[in-house]
Amino acid sequence: MKNKQKENRIIGTYIYPSFANKNKIYKIKAVLLEYRKTAAAIAKLQWKNFYTKGQFDKNMNIKSLQSRLTERYKQTCQWQVVSILEGFISNIQQEFAKIVFSSNLPEKTKRILLFLNSRKEWLIKKNKKAVWYENNEKTEYEITQEERLLSKKIFKHILSKWNKPRFRNISMMLDSKVAIAEENRKSKTFDKWIKISTLERNKPVFIPLKNNTYAEAVDGEFLNFYQIEVKENKLTVRLIKELKKKEYEPMIPEIAIDLGLDPLFATDKGDLIGKQFLTFLTKMDEKITRRMAYLQKNGIKPSQDTMYNKMVKNLREFLKNEINRFLNHIVELYRPARIVVEKLDFRSPELSKRLNRLIQQFGKRYITEKLKRLNELYGIEIVEVNPAYTSQQCSKCGYVDKDNRKSTHEFECKACRYKINAQINGARNILNRRSIEDIKIHTPKKQVLKILIEQYLERHKGCNSAPLEVLSSNPYFSEFLDTLPIPLECDKCL
Ligand SMILES: [Zn+2]
Structure with missing residues (x-):
């Protein structure tokens, strides 16, 4: 486990202000549209490979795939597609394990299913026997047809419930095959250039960038990866850095955090942090609800309304900032070796259904991301516990009511x-x-x-x-x- 953590790379993604004229943006947008189309086509081929061979293949031969992208672009695109699909599959893997754990199946069947799951062997037979170790003792077991069928059934069940990744809105993750950033030494107007290949061979565009001072100062090394996006004719360029692990000397063994909205966090040490959180959310909720009513009255889809989108974006940024700030605060204050949280689920009856849904969706993601980051950077162990009845039980005598x-x-x-x-x-x-x-x-x-x-x-x-x-x-x-x-x-x- 420890070794595995060391292998994990810690990645930071940073926006660099870019200055591209209309013509350049137009060219990049053309690439992006073609890139998305190509990604969807590649994904189709990859799924075919998955169903017949049991895995994705980032080096699959796609020369015959029709696309206006250059071969280099196609390859870059394929790598991105496969990494997205693999992320999706690993989520399925987690869900599969969850289902098996909480089922009433016999212990042995669970073992077999988890074995198949750990090897992603849901559809295609790879191993005849399941092998596991318990107290240094090796157990081998021939997997039966029924067990394979059950594994396939669970896998397909999850797959049918979830939406497969779509590629029509992805941003491009470009590697050095098609993009490269360099320091600008010739003038002082800009700090960097990024050179991006286009649909026309040997006709790249050069886009001036201004440094992101925060990103420049972060301890780590830039990777040759660039995230490129064009939205409403605005170009966003992100540079990616691999971060260094920080020195961290824990002072206490553990701290438990209860997540709520009013306040945002409470600790077992008696802290109540983020008391203004709900007040702020309530105000935002009112604004968003008012806007929604207006849109509904005029038959406008919220997703097409700039103001609505801006409000949701503000909400997301607020959530993210507050969560990061408070968790940083707790870590600085106590320096725990371990953080114990309950399975994340927080909502407030005082907020509208819509806002609760947004908070559920984004708040959960931001907290998970932040905890993961704390684990990577400081080695703080994150433990999730079962949340059932934690709000109804007396922490002193244990009585539940x-x-x-x-x-x-x-x-x-x-x-x-x-x-x-x-x-x-x-x-x-x-x-x-x-x-x-x-x-x-x-x-x-x-x-x-x-x-x-x-x-x-x-x-x-x-x-x-x-x-x-x-x-x-x-x-x-x-x-x-x-x-x-x-x-x-x-x-x-x-
Ligand atoms: Zn009591």
């Missing part, structure tokens, strides 16, 4: 009367959750509840327990009441 949570902010335990901010309570439960072995990330909610209740009853036998009238009015405990001796047996007081 829907009524424990009095409001968004207040938590008061019905059993031990402990009062605490609801989100800090959540963060503490998240921390405790990590050490409950039976609760895995995909353990079904019902099972989690059973484990929590059994733990509670075990820990609070007799007079330490909640009063019987509290327990008997709590539907969570209804199945357990008959197992309790009445009056509750207590070693200490009987």
Whole structure:
């Protein structure tokens, strides 16, 4: 695991202001349109390869593929297509594992399916036997036809639910075969030039760039990759840098974070961070909702409205900045070796459906990205735990009750009367959750509840327990009441 992390490259992508006239932009746009068409055609061929040979092939011969792109461009395009498709497949792989883990299949079948999944062997037979090691002992097992069919079925099930990557809106990831950036030493007007090949052979365009001072200062090395995009006749050029890992000396073993919106983060140490977050979102929500009403009245699609798009873009940038800022703050303040979070899911009843959807979609992605970056840069371990009942359980005595949570902010335990901010309570439960072995990330909610209740009853036998009238009015405990001796047996007081 450690070694694997070292191999992972940390990549930063930075916009460099570019200055291209209409004519140059027109030429690049022509490339981009052809590039997207070609990408879609290549993807078709790649899927064919995948279905017949079980894998994509970035060096596939595509000379006969009709395209106005030069052969070099086609090859660059193919590499990008394959890397997108492989990313998609690796998401399927994760989903597959999730489904298998949370299924009721026999342990052995799970093993076989996970073996096939780890080798992406869903469609095409590659290995006769499944092999795995447990406590240094090797187990071999001949895979049956039924197991293969089941694996294929799960794979196809996921594939049918998900949209395959489309290429009609991609930006180009150009390598040195077709693009190169160089320092401009001849004049002081610009810092760099980027030379980009066009559809016409030997007629590249040269585009002046201004340095992105932040990107120039970041510790790392530029790669010969350029992300090129033209949107509404505006050209965006991004340079890509491989970043260096940072020295990091942890001060505490771990910190747990509860994600909410009001505030954004709470920690088990008692921090409430991002208190203005919801206020700001509510304001944005009102604006967006008003705009939507206007658009609807006039029969305009939101995606075609510049103002609406700008609002959504602002929202995304706000989310990203705040998330980065607060997570940086937590890392600087505590220097944890490990960050424990719950499976990410945050929404607020105070916001519209649309905004909740946007926050779900982008907030989740930005937090995942940021945590991944913290892991790569500092080696901080990120642990996700099962979120079931973390908001209803008392972090002090372990009692679970829907009524424990009095409001968004207040938590008061019905059993031990402990009062605490609801989100800090959540963060503490998240921390405790990590050490409950039976609760895995995909353990079904019902099972989690059973484990929590059994733990509670075990820990609070007799007079330490909640009063019987509290327990008997709590539907969570209804199945357990008959197992309790009445009056509750207590070693200490009987
Ligand atoms: Zn309690």
